[in-house]
Amino acid sequence: MNARFRIGDRVDVATRHQAGHVRTPNYVKGKTGRIVDVRGAFRNPELLAQGEPGLPRQYLYRVEFDWHSLWHDGPSSCPDRIIVDIYEHWLMTAAGME
Amino acid sequence: MSGDQEHETHGHGDNQRHDHQPIEHVHTPDHDPEIVILDQAIRELLEEKGIVSPAEMQQCIEALEGRNGGIRGKEMIARAWTDPGFRELLLSDGQAALASMGLGLGGPEFVVVENTQDVHNVIVCTLCSCYPRGVLGLPPSWYKSAAYRSRVVREPRVVLKEFGTVLPDHVEIRVHDSLADLRYMVLPMRPVGTEGWSAEMLAELVGSDAMIGVRPADCPVR
Numbered sequence: 001m002n003a004r005f006r007i008g009d010r011v012d013v014a015t016r017h018q019a020g021h022v023r024t025p026n027y028v029k030g031k032t033g034r035i036v037d038v039r040g041a042f043r044n045p046e047l048l049a050q051g052e053p054g055l056p057r058q059y060l061y062r063v064e065f066d067w068h069s070l071w072h073d074g075p076s077s078c079p080d081r082i083i084v085d086i087y088e089h090w091l092m093t094a095a096g097m098e
Numbered sequence: 099m100s101g102d103q104e105h106e107t108h109g110h111g112d113n114q115r116h117d118h119q120p121i122e123h124v125h126t127p128d129h130d131p132e133i134v135i136l137d138q139a140i141r142e143l144l145e146e147k148g149i150v151s152p153a154e155m156q157q158c159i160e161a162l163e164g165r166n167g168g169i170r171g172k173e174m175i176a177r178a179w180t181d182p183g184f185r186e187l188l189l190s191d192g193q194a195a196l197a198s199m200g201l202g203l204g205g206p207e208f209v210v211v212e213n214t215q216d217v218h219n220v221i222v223c224t225l226c227s228c229y230p231r232g233v234l235g236l237p238p239s240w241y242k243s244a245a246y247r248s249r250v251v252r253e254p255r256v257v258l259k260e261f262g263t264v265l266p267d268h269v270e271i272r273v274h275d276s277l278a279d280l281r282y283m284v285l286p287m288r289p290v291g292t293e294g295w296s297a298e299m300l301a302e303l304v305g306s307d308a309m310i311g312v313r314p315a316d317c318p319v320r
Contacts (some may be wrong), residue, residue: 023277025224027251039207044278060278062209067271071252079270084252087276 003059011092021049037062058087176301179288203232212285220311230281261312283312
């Protein structure tokens with residue numbers, strides 16, 4: 001199994017709402033970010049929390065978001081970034097334009 | 099029992115709150131009577147069912163408290179300031195750096211991010227309170243507060259200012275939301291005026307605030 005995304009790829013975060021032990025925070029759902037780090041494949045914590053073996057494993061990425069793109073207020077020149085740990089099954093290739 | 103490495107859940111509220119009480123003075127619900135009763139009930143059940151003995155529980159608590167204050171984290175940072183090879187290893191492969199000191203987090207991977215003149219890093223776990231307890235000990239109680247967790251991703255500059263950390267506009271703040279199988283530590287900038295200091299002396303300038311990134315390392319007192 002190979003990681004689907006590489007460093008530099010632009011990705012969209014899924015918008016689905018899911019009950020239980022979800023590790024993707026609401027504030028990045030539906031947002032577009034960039035992959036800055038590809039970590040290993042880990043057991044899926046959403047399934048582990050239900051007492052399952054957590055398989056298939058999911059690649060874990062560090063995904064960077066421009067602060068301004070998350071909150072749409074404040075100065076657009078703001079250089080700040082939020083970097084969020086996200087598992088692969090929450091990510092897809094970015095659809096829209098930058 | 100490996101509970102110290104697990105996610106500590108304090109509710110999944112990543113909603114925005116505007117609480118103007120300084121974050122360091124925010125109280126976490128650790129002493130809420132309901133939580134105390136719940137804690138006691140769970141302990142008793144675990145004991146009755148023979149899952150964990152009181153002695154094992156005590157051992158775990160002592161092991162964690164013994165590391166409180168981030169002793170190993172301080173050592174790592176002071177060593178990175180004085181040993182360029184170790185600094186490189188710490189930043190490129192935190193796991194390997196931990197292993198070289200006989201340490202590990204028992205599951206999660208260790209990631210170290212470096213503060214520079216242009217980049218300031220700060221760590222949070224917005225969904226719970228993930229923290230590299232295995233090397234930094236227990237987090238400060240404000241780290242687990244809803245106020246810190248929700249506000250630092252929403253208004254990082256305001257939150258840092260409340261800790262007395264005012265950054266020039268051109269400095270890029272990177273907030274790392276540690277939610278999964280990674281645990282983070284900030285490598286702060288070495289304070290000026292510490293040329294020639296030993297690693298032991300330098301370690302005394304590093305507190306958990308600096309390793310989380312809400313404050314720089316302490317300045318030397320002349």
